[in-house]
Amino acid sequence: xxxxxIYIDPGHGGKDDGATSPDGKFREKDVVLNVGRLFKRxxxxxxxxxxxxxxxxxxxxxxxxxxxxMANERGADLFIxxxxxxxxxxxxxxxxxxxxRGSERSKLLAxxxxxxxxxxxxxxxxxxIRPSDESPHGSLYVLEHTIMPAALIEFEFLSNPQxxxxxxxxxxxxxxxxxxxxxxxxxxxxxxxx
Numbered sequence: 001x002x003x004x005x006i007y008i009d010p011g012h013g014g015k016d017d018g019a020t021s022p023d024g025k026f027r028e029k030d031v032v033l034n035v036g037r038l039f040k041r042x043x044x045x046x047x048x049x050x051x052x053x054x055x056x057x058x059x060x061x062x063x064x065x066x067x068x069x070m071a072n073e074r075g076a077d078l079f080i081x082x083x084x085x086x087x088x089x090x091x092x093x094x095x096x097x098x099x100x101r102g103s104e105r106s107k108l109l110a111x112x113x114x115x116x117x118x119x120x121x122x123x124x125x126x127x128x129i130r131p132s133d134e135s136p137h138g139s140l141y142v143l144e145h146t147i148m149p150a151a152l153i154e155f156e157f158l159s160n161p162q163x164x165x166x167x168x169x170x171x172x173x174x175x176x177x178x179x180x181x182x183x184x185x186x187x188x189x190x191x192x193x194x
Contacts, residue, residue, distance in 0.1 A: 004050035004186045007071040009081040009142060010036035014061025019086030019158040026158055026166050029059065032082040035155070035165065039082075039175040048183050050077065064141040072147050077186060078109065079150035080178075081142050086159040093160050094125035098140055098152040101131035105149040112181050113151050120177035121170070124156060 010032040012018035018028025036054050043052040053074065055067045071079045085092070095117045099110035110129040118126050132140040132152075143150050155165040155174075165171060 002049055002051045004077045005053060005074065006050055006078040006080065006182060007053050007055060007067075007074070007076045008036045008039050009055040009067050009071075009079065011081055011083040013056050013059055016061055019084050021158045021166075022090065028084040028086075028158060031084055031158070031166055032155075033059065034168065035082055035171050035175060038168075038171050039178060042172075042175045042179045046179060048179060050182065050186055065145070067142055068145040072145075076148055078182060079142065079146045079148055080109075080113070080182075081150070081152040083152060083154050084165060085154040085157045087157055088159070090160055092157045094127040095121060095156055096127035096154045097129045098132050098135065098143060098154070099129060100140075100143040100150060101133050103149065106143070106151060107131075109149045109185055110151040112185055113153060113178060116177040116181040117153070117155070117174065120174045121156075121165070127154075 010029070012029035013033065016029065018032075020027050033056065037057070040052045040054055043050065053070070053076070055070055056062055085096070095114070097110040097114040097117070099106040107129065114126065114129050118124065132143040140152055143152055165174065
């Protein structure tokens with residue numbers, strides 16, 4: 001039996017599309033759901049020390065509270081929320097990872113995930129790791145209300161026509177890197193509260 005568990009949270013869903021590409025071809029809720037499914041599949045097929053749960057398996061709407069409650073009640077070791085960015089300028093680009101200010105373990109998780117993304121998304125610019133209280137959209141609820149180390153990934157800007165994360169083959173490489181990063185993080189004991 002795998003001794004650890006993580007929650008992968010594909011953002012948005014159902015009535016909430018999230019960001020949309022300028023041509024309308026890609027919706028954030030669909031892109032991150034596919035990434036989440038691939039992430040879970042990679043973990044199932046890999047020889048990892050953890051099991052991965054998804055907050056949603058299909059295009060359905062979940063409240064932010066419901067997402068946190070799932071992970072908190074199961075006693076998950078990590079929580080990773082998946083998103084794509086958007087901006088009014090089509091030139092905005094890059095990947096960033098958010099964490100809850102005051103949680104050193106969440107900050108460390110965000111840094112490791114960010115490093116992995118830069119390695120598995122060749123040519124992507126890095127926007128760094130950022131504390132949730134600096135979000136331009138206000139506090140990031142899922143980071144503030146989960147009781148385990150948590151991070152929120154903004155893969156890239158769907159508003160920029162040079163998408164990377166929308167290609168399924170690219171997604172597979174990204175999730176393999178993330179799965180291995182999570183394994184190393186858990187093996188290192190960084191998730192422990194003690």
